Amino acid sequence: MQKTLNNQIVNALKFNQLQDIRDLTLKNIENFFTENKEKAFRAKQVYEWLWKKHVSSFDEMTNISKEIRDLLKLKFSLNHIKIKSSQKSADKTIKTAFELSDGGIIEGVLIPAHNRATACISSQVGCKLACEFCATGHLGFKRNLTVAEIYDQVFFIKQQAEENNLLFSNIVFMGMGEPLLNYDNVLSAINIITSKQGLAMSNSRITLSTSGINKMIKKLADDNIRFNLAVSLHSANNEKRSRLMPINKTNSLSELAEALKYFNNKTQNRITFEYLLLKDVNDDINDAKELAVFCKNVPCKINIIEYNPIDNSSLRKSTKEKTDAFVNYLESKNIIVNIRRSRGKDIDAACGQLANKN
Secondary structure: OHHHHHHHHHHHHHOOOOEEHHHOOHHHHHHHHHHOOOOOOHHHHHHHHHOOOOOOOHHHOOOOOHHHHHHHHHHEEOOOOEEEEEEEOOOOOEEEEEEOOOOOEEEEEEEEEOOEEEEEOOOEEEEOOOOOOOOHHHOEEEEEOOHHHHHHHHHHHHHHHHHOOOEEEEEEEOOOOOHHHHHHHHHHHHHHHOOOOOOOOOHHHEEEEEOOOHHHHHHHHHOOOOOEEEEEOOOOOHHHHHHHOHHHHOOOHHHHHHHHHHHHHHHOOOEEEEEEEEOOOOOOHHHHHHHHHHHHHOOEEEEEEEOOOOOOOOOOEOOHHHHHHHHHHHHHOOOEEEEEOOOOHHHOOOOOOOOOOO
16 A cells, blocks of 8 residues: 555656645635545644744654655655855855755845845746846746745745844845746745745735735735835836836826825825936936926935946946935935945846846
8 A cells, every 4th residue: 555655756856747735825724635535634733844934744744644655745845945056245245046846047146234144036047027237127028936936935045044143134125036926836835935934024014015006005005014114216207117117007107106106095105216327327416306206296315226237237336426416405305315236246136137037
């Protein structure tokens, strides 16, 4: 009997017939056990092994009987992303290339600050939005990441932080891809990351950055999300923004303002606007004036980001003089402004540089 079961497991694996168990919800796993005449409470044990303890095989589930483990092996696979390579910057930023089960490659970044660390996480393989300033956008779109692939990035970068004696404190969805175009998987991953069965992180430590998919911003509000929202704005002028970000042609600034008002009214959350200062493109005082007017739509703060050069682009970062004048004007209008200095430029790990060169 055991030999027959082992042969079935081997054959199922050989022909790749097994569903990844981490594609299932806790309720799905409970139903599986009930249907197989096993106690439903086993599902919670298995779920904790999968996520909180992050086991790589069913055999590591030591409080589960061998019979149940064999049943799981017969019905499901358990796939993890793998670390293909890691690079450490002079400023101690770490960029990691992760290999997916289908051979695809994504990148995630550990960003250190004092004794803390932030994980910059990808949500897609490539990106379809083709923003002018972003290396990922030049790759094209391959596919969405699964819940498990998103979670694994966080888990492995958390390990890297701990290995470097850093407190793992924050997660930003600012890596490869547009998170709101992988809505269900991103939100499911965040739910597990913040759950007791996962990493038990606070929602307030998580920020999702979007290029501005207006209907999905409204959906975030309707779903009463508790994490932070950042919007890649980069210009408050429709013509300029459409040139930099083609998504603006179908999600205009006026529609974005409406969506953000809706979001703020529902959640009471302040919005962060990310603004990349580009030399002679969006960095003069008129640009600052247009941005200040747009900021009147919702309670917000602005992160000014230094442009990081990418291949085949004529864009350049703004000068210090123009940056100072831009920031001073916004602050004169009582707008909260932070200047974000680039980290990991020497290993192409800075904002906009994730290009999957593997």
